[in-house]
Amino acid sequence: MFKKLSMMLCGALALSTTVNAETITIATVNNGDMITMKELSSDFEKKHPNINLKWVTLEENILRQRVTTDVATRGGQYDVMTIGTYEVPIWGKQGWLKSLDNLGPSYDLDDLLPAIRSGLTAEGKLYAAPFYGESSMVMYRTDLMEKAGLEMPKAPSWDFIRKAAAAMTDKEAGVYGICLRGKAGWGENIALITSMSNSFGARWFDENWRPQFNTPEWKNTLNYYVDLMKKYGPPGSSANGFNENLALFQTGKCGIWIDATVAGAFVTNEKDSQVANQVGFALAPDNGLGKRGNWLWAWSLAIPSSSKKSDAAMKFISWATSKEYLALVASQKGWAKVPPGTRISLYNNPDYLKAAPFAQITLDSIQSADPVNPTVKPVPYVGMQFVAIPEFQGMGTAVGQQFSAALTGQMSVEQALQNSQRLVERTMRRARYIK
Structure with missing residues (x-):
């Protein structure tokens, strides 16, 4: 009897968790690193069972058209947008994006490459977190x-x-x-x-x-x-x-x-x-x-002001652009496949430098921009x-x-x-x- 009651309670709890789960919609580009992010996102969902992820993956030109229309009209289709160094400061100043002021104590903002971070900052506030940076x-x-x-x-x-x-x-x-x-x-x-x-x-x-x-x-x-x-x-x-x-x-x-x-x-x-x-x-x-x-660019993750699920979106962005995510990619795909160009610590990592023959050219190109x-x-x-x-x-x-x-x-x-x-x-x- 006790065992049956226990099973019923567990089932009710699981159902309650499912019912109360939030679904956030993520718009991203169909580049290889983003495909890997989607593939590994089960790690995020395990750590956040009350957050479900819905993906919209688009070709670059189409992605730009759709997110621009949505953010400008405050359409609210997306909770996380993949946007670039061009859009972030402009949209941030226009009030179209939420500032990322709660990425968590372990995020380590100061580890972001200065050239990349400054391009995603407007009026002293970070409006997007870099998923990968490039020249x-x-x-x-x-x-x-x-x-x-x-x-x-x-x-x-x-x-x-x-x-x-x-x-x-x-x-x-x-x-x-x-x-x-x-x-x-x-x-x-x-x-x-x-x-x-x-x-x-x-x-x-x-x-x-x-x-x-x-x-x-x-x-x-x-x-x-x-x-x-x-x-x-x-x-x-x-x-x-x-x-x-x-x-x-x-x-x-x-x-x-x-x-x-x-x-x-x-x-x-x-x-x-x-x-x-x-x-x-x-x-x-x-x-x-x-x-x-x-050139200088960063494909970055941002939260449109129209999103009503910004807390969940912030947690996802913190996960996807963290040092821990880089380590996850390295463990699953190898160090050479880690998203490049965002963190100082990556370019101080001998394992990455050994695995990525393009690492120094990437860093030199970003820093010279x-x-x-x-x-x-x-x-x-x-x-x-x-x-x-x-x-x-x-x-x-x-x-x-x-x-x-x-x-x-x-x-x-x-x-x-x-x-x-x-x-x-x-x-x-x-x-x-x-x-």
Whole structure:
């Protein structure tokens, strides 16, 4: 009788726990590290049996559109959003995000890399916690480089990149010398081309917010990019973003790939990459003008102000961006698969440094990034691959479409730049940046 009563009480307690459980909805991007987060989230649910997780995993451009619409309209669809260094300070100042002031006593905020933390802070408050941080770098096939009789410098120039891409291209064998983002979007081709343009001496705006696409520096940038991709890039490159180029590189179809430092773990993973043991790394290229073509970014987790489950969301963010989570990934996937670029302690860990041949280049690239002074000439904005103003999201995507059209040959480089100058100037006048 007592045993039966005990079982009934346990069942009632379990039912009560289930009934009282909160479900939080997490919107995230379909990158490898986020897929791992979702896979390992059973650890969080075991530690928090009263919190259930609902996942919405989307392609990068679609994710940006949906979370932007939801946060701006206070739609309340999501409790945790995956957003980046561009959105966080702007949305935080607009009151669209809740400050992360209760991540717990063991979280260790001071362990976050200063460059990454500062980009997620507005008016002294942290509005998002970094899941992984990144800059950009050169990834290349060491075997093809050796076959071409060349040696990649640690800090290459764009001239060397062109020379190496030409030498490594073998279209009959299905090997293309260079893979770069071509997919239109402010976080896709514009991220790459804007950071590239910084090293060519170009800028989006002068000190008075006047667009600068009608300058020789921008013409040199876009001509170089289009010519390089047409001669040595894969066919259909205007449809390629991060994931598409990752797949091409992993299957041995690219000699050089310039993209996010987070890719280091994916191209050196023997399970996924056919060229894992033939990959080298270098800093993003420059043109001898004092600026490299790298960027600074963090995919981060934030709580929209519209969420009614912020306590549960805060607990999830604290778990997913903690030192303990990094240790969990290391135990399940190996140290090389740990989300990079967020914590000082990771780069002081000999196990990680030994397992990740890209670790030092990643750290050097992040620490050398200067979003406050991103260009050769002075600018009124902050940001390396973006301009940190609300209007940039729409302008960046529109300009990205022009650049993508130039890549496909639908229009000339000159026409793409003229169109970009016109549409950006129109937006800036409407927004009253230009008096």
